[in-house]
Amino acid sequence: MRKKLLSIAVLLTTSSSLFAAEAYNPQKNYSATEQVQFNGNIFEAQWWVNQNESPAHITQNSWESPWVFISESESVTPEDVLPLPPLAEVTPDIEQESQVKYVQIMNEMAAQMVQRVNELKKYAQNPDFYFFKNGKKFIEINGIDYEVDAEHGTPIIPLRNWADDSATRNLFSFFDQDWEFSMYAGGAVVVNKTWGNYDWGNGCVLEYLPNGHLDSDYVLNEALTCMDGSDKHEKPDVTSIAPYKFGVDAAHSNMVSIEQLGDKLIVAQSPSAGDSPMVGIYDTKANTTTKILGISEAQPYKGLDDLRSHKSQLFVSAIGAHDRIDVFNGETNQYQYSYAVQHNGSGKIAVNDQYILVADADHIAVYHNTPATLGETKSLQPFAYLAYAHGRPSTLEFIGSKLLAGGSVGSAVYDLAALSQNATLQPMHKNLGAFESMDANDKYIFVKENNGQHVDATTRFAMYDIQQFIANDYQFKDAAKAVYLLDHFWVNGHDLIISDNEIITLTNSIIESTPLDKLDTLDFTPNAYVPTAQLELDVLSNNGNVHKILQDGLTEGAWSISANTDSMVNIRLLDRNTVEITNFTEIDLINLDLDIKAHSQHNWVRLANLDKLPAYTRITMPIADLNIDKSFNTTDGSGVYNYTGMLSTLDGKGNTYGHYGTQHLIDSHFATETKHPLLDKLNKITATWDISFTDMLLGESNTETPWDAKSIKRHIELITNVAYIFSSDNFKNKLINYKEIYGHDLYLYGATFKTQAQKESLLNKTLNSNGFANYRQASGFQNTFSFGKSAGTVFGVSDKELDKVDRGEMQDFALYLGEQVGQNWYHDCPPVPCGWTEIHFAKLFIDVYNELDKAGELPY
Numbered sequence: 001m002r003k004k005l006l007s008i009a010v011l012l013t014t015s016s017s018l019f020a021a022e023a024y025n026p027q028k029n030y031s032a033t034e035q036v037q038f039n040g041n042i043f044e045a046q047w048w049v050n051q052n053e054s055p056a057h058i059t060q061n062s063w064e065s066p067w068v069f070i071s072e073s074e075s076v077t078p079e080d081v082l083p084l085p086p087l088a089e090v091t092p093d094i095e096q097e098s099q100v101k102y103v104q105i106m107n108e109m110a111a112q113m114v115q116r117v118n119e120l121k122k123y124a125q126n127p128d129f130y131f132f133k134n135g136k137k138f139i140e141i142n143g144i145d146y147e148v149d150a151e152h153g154t155p156i157i158p159l160r161n162w163a164d165d166s167a168t169r170n171l172f173s174f175f176d177q178d179w180e181f182s183m184y185a186g187g188a189v190v191v192n193k194t195w196g197n198y199d200w201g202n203g204c205v206l207e208y209l210p211n212g213h214l215d216s217d218y219v220l221n222e223a224l225t226c227m228d229g230s231d232k233h234e235k236p237d238v239t240s241i242a243p244y245k246f247g248v249d250a251a252h253s254n255m256v257s258i259e260q261l262g263d264k265l266i267v268a269q270s271p272s273a274g275d276s277p278m279v280g281i282y283d284t285k286a287n288t289t290t291k292i293l294g295i296s297e298a299q300p301y302k303g304l305d306d307l308r309s310h311k312s313q314l315f316v317s318a319i320g321a322h323d324r325i326d327v328f329n330g331e332t333n334q335y336q337y338s339y340a341v342q343h344n345g346s347g348k349i350a351v352n353d354q355y356i357l358v359a360d361a362d363h364i365a366v367y368h369n370t371p372a373t374l375g376e377t378k379s380l381q382p383f384a385y386l387a388y389a390h391g392r393p394s395t396l397e398f399i400g401s402k403l404l405a406g407g408s409v410g411s412a413v414y415d416l417a418a419l420s421q422n423a424t425l426q427p428m429h430k431n432l433g434a435f436e437s438m439d440a441n442d443k444y445i446f447v448k449e450n451n452g453q454h455v456d457a458t459t460r461f462a463m464y465d466i467q468q469f470i471a472n473d474y475q476f477k478d479a480a481k482a483v484y485l486l487d488h489f490w491v492n493g494h495d496l497i498i499s500d501n502e503i504i505t506l507t508n509s510i511i512e513s514t515p516l517d518k519l520d521t522l523d524f525t526p527n528a529y530v531p532t533a534q535l536e537l538d539v540l541s542n543n544g545n546v547h548k549i550l551q552d553g554l555t556e557g558a559w560s561i562s563a564n565t566d567s568m569v570n571i572r573l574l575d576r577n578t579v580e581i582t583n584f585t586e587i588d589l590i591n592l593d594l595d596i597k598a599h600s601q602h603n604w605v606r607l608a609n610l611d612k613l614p615a616y617t618r619i620t621m622p623i624a625d626l627n628i629d630k631s632f633n634t635t636d637g638s639g640v641y642n643y644t645g646m647l648s649t650l651d652g653k654g655n656t657y658g659h660y661g662t663q664h665l666i667d668s669h670f671a672t673e674t675k676h677p678l679l680d681k682l683n684k685i686t687a688t689w690d691i692s693f694t695d696m697l698l699g700e701s702n703t704e705t706p707w708d709a710k711s712i713k714r715h716i717e718l719i720t721n722v723a724y725i726f727s728s729d730n731f732k733n734k735l736i737n738y739k740e741i742y743g744h745d746l747y748l749y750g751a752t753f754k755t756q757a758q759k760e761s762l763l764n765k766t767l768n769s770n771g772f773a774n775y776r777q778a779s780g781f782q783n784t785f786s787f788g789k790s791a792g793t794v795f796g797v798s799d800k801e802l803d804k805v806d807r808g809e810m811q812d813f814a815l816y817l818g819e820q821v822g823q824n825w826y827h828d829c830p831p832v833p834c835g836w837t838e839i840h841f842a843k844l845f846i847d848v849y850n851e852l853d854k855a856g857e858l859p860y
Contacts, residue, residue, distance in 0.1 A: 085334035102226035154210035246280030320346030350396035389430035571668035814842035
C-alpha cells in the first residue's frame, strides 16, 4: 500500500498525465518529461531519448538510462480496451448420407465451368484475340493454342497425350488436384477423386463438350450419387472436413495453416479474391463455427500467414499484411494483445515458453516470448537470428531445445541453446531431407516429405521416433512408419497436425482426417533380421518364371519394356504381389545382390541374392516367394522393412501404383561379382531416368513405325549415353561456367540462366525429374511434349537420325535434345512460340560429347 501511495504522489507532481502515456515505440525519439507505457509500467524520459533506447535497459542507477520508473500502469478491465469475442454460430449438419455438401460443390463448379465457357466464346469472337492456322480458327491461352469449334464458337481442348491434362487444367484452372480430368470428344470429363464416380446416368460427374451435344451451356452436371467412396462402394479411411465448417467459402478458399486447441480445429484463410481473410474456428464438440475477421471491427485482416497454438493461446501471424503477430485467448476466442515486428515479406512462426520465431524471406528471427498487457501492441526487437541453409522454410517445429526448419528444397536443425545476443546461429545439421509440413507429439515427429525429385509420387507422411531421432544426433534415418497413399491417392497437404489418434491435413481447399490405425504403412523395425532369399536361375527357369527379352520378334511387346538409367538391372512391381527383374545389358551377370528402396526411405533393403542373370533376361515371380511376410533386411544391417501395408494400397496392373506409377515410387540397384568396363561406366550415371516405350500417341491406335528389338536397344543405348553425359563432371562444369566459356549466358526454352543456383536447379531437375516415353518415328524426330512433372517427355528418333548420331553427326540431335530438356523445365510452352532451336544447349552438349567420346568414356 505504501508503494502505491508513493506512486500516486509522484504522478501528481509530473508534467504529463498517466492516461496520456502512449505505448513505447522503439522507432521514435522522445524529449525530456515525455512518458511511455512499457511492460505494464510507466516510464518518464529524464533527457533526450534516441531510437531503440528501450526502458527495458533501466537499472537501479538512474544515470545509466534516459528513463526513470514512475509507476505500475493502472489496470484496465478487458471490456474497456478489447473488442467483444466473436460470436459462435451453430454449424449446419449436412454431412450424413444426404451428400448435400457435395451436390452444392458440384453446382458451384458447374456454374464456374459455364461462366468460363461463355467468357471464352466472347474471347473467340474478338479479332484482337483469335488467329487462323491451317485454315482453322484458334485462340491462345497461357501459351496453349485451342481450336475454336466452327459451329458453336467453343474452345476444343487439344489432346496432347493421354497422360497430360495440363491443357484442360489451363482452361478450367479453378479445379485443384482433388479433381481428375479425362479427355472426351474435344472436351473433358471431371470427377472428384474422393466422392465422385463415372457411373453415367447415376453418377457424380461434370462434363464439357464443345460440339453442342449437351444443352446450350455445353456443361453437364450429374450429381446423383456424390458420396464418400461412391466409386468403390466402400467406407473410406479418410474423412473430409468441409471448408464451410470453418466459415470458409469453398469457391474462394485459400487456407494457409491449421492448428488445434482442445476440441477446436482452427484454420487461417487468406484468399486472393472474394471473402476477407479470417481465422475460422470449428468447435468439433459444440458443433459451432466462429470467424475472427481481425483484432477489432475497425482493424480487419488484409492477409494471414500462419497459425500457432501454445498452451491456451492462439498466435496469428499477420506479418506480411500488418507487421503483427496477434494473440487470442484459445478458450474464449477473444483478442488479447499484439506484437509489432518488422520483416521482409510474410512470416511463418513457432512459439514456445521462451521464444517466438519468425521465418521471413531473409532469415529466422528469434524473439523473447514476453507477454504484453491486454489490448497492447508491443514492439519486439530480435534477440538473435538463425541463418538459412536451403532458403525460407515452410514449417518450423521445436524438439526440446532444438528447432527443425523444414523446406521443399532441404531442411535443417538448430541448437537454440547456443543462441547469443545479436548473433546469427548456423544450423548444426543441414543435410536433412526435403519436407514441407510437420507436427510432433510425445512419441513421433510426423513429416510430409519428398525426395527432391519434384514429382507428386515422391511425397509421403513419415513418422519418426523422437527418441531415435535424438539418439541419431537429431538426424532423420529410418522412419518407424511411412504412408504413401490414403484411400488409393497420394498423400497431400501443405500443413498437418496430429490430433489424438488421427492425422489432419490441409490443402488450400480441403481438410482431411485419417485415423492413425487406418494408415497402410511401410514399417521399420530396428535391430531385427529375416532370412534373405537365395535364388537360383535354373530352378526359377524350371518353374517358367524366366524368359529372354529384346530378341528378334519382340514377343513381349513394347509396353512391357521399362528400364531406368540408374540401374540397368531394373526391378519393378507389376502389381501388389508380383515383382519383375530384368537385365537390360548385354552382359551375363553372376552373383547379384538385388536391392530396392521406396522413395524417401533412408536405407536400401536386400530383396534377394541371385546366382546369375544372363544378358537381356527377365524374371517374373511372386514377392511372397522372396519373403512370405514381404519383409526384407536393410543392407547395412540396421533392421527390417515390412512392405505389406504399403503394397496393400496397390490397385493397378502393369506399371501402376494406385492411380499413378511404380516408376516414381520404387528405386532399384544391384551389385555383381562380374567385372566389365561397361558396368564401370554405368555405375557413374547419377541420372534417374525412366525409359519406356509406347505404340500409341495422341489417341492413335497404331504406331507410325512398329518397334523391333534392334530399335528399342538403340534407343536405350542412346538415352544411356545422354544420361552419362549429363551425369559427368565435364557437363556440370561447363554448365555452371557457361558464360565464362562461351561469352554469353545460357538461353534455353524461353529462360536465361545467369546464376549458379539457376543452373544447378536446371541440372537437378534434369537428372532427377525426367523420363523418356519413346515413340518410334519413320523419319526425323518425334515432337516433344511433356507428360507433366511426374513422367518426363515423349521422345523419338528415326533410324536415319540414329545413324547420324552413330557417325558423330550430333547437331540436329543436340538441338532436339535441348527441346526435350526445355520441355521438362517448362511443362507447357511459355507464352512465346514453341519452336526454338536450342543452339546454346546444343553447343554445350556437343562439346561434352566430343570430349567424352574422344576419351572413350561413353558407355556405348
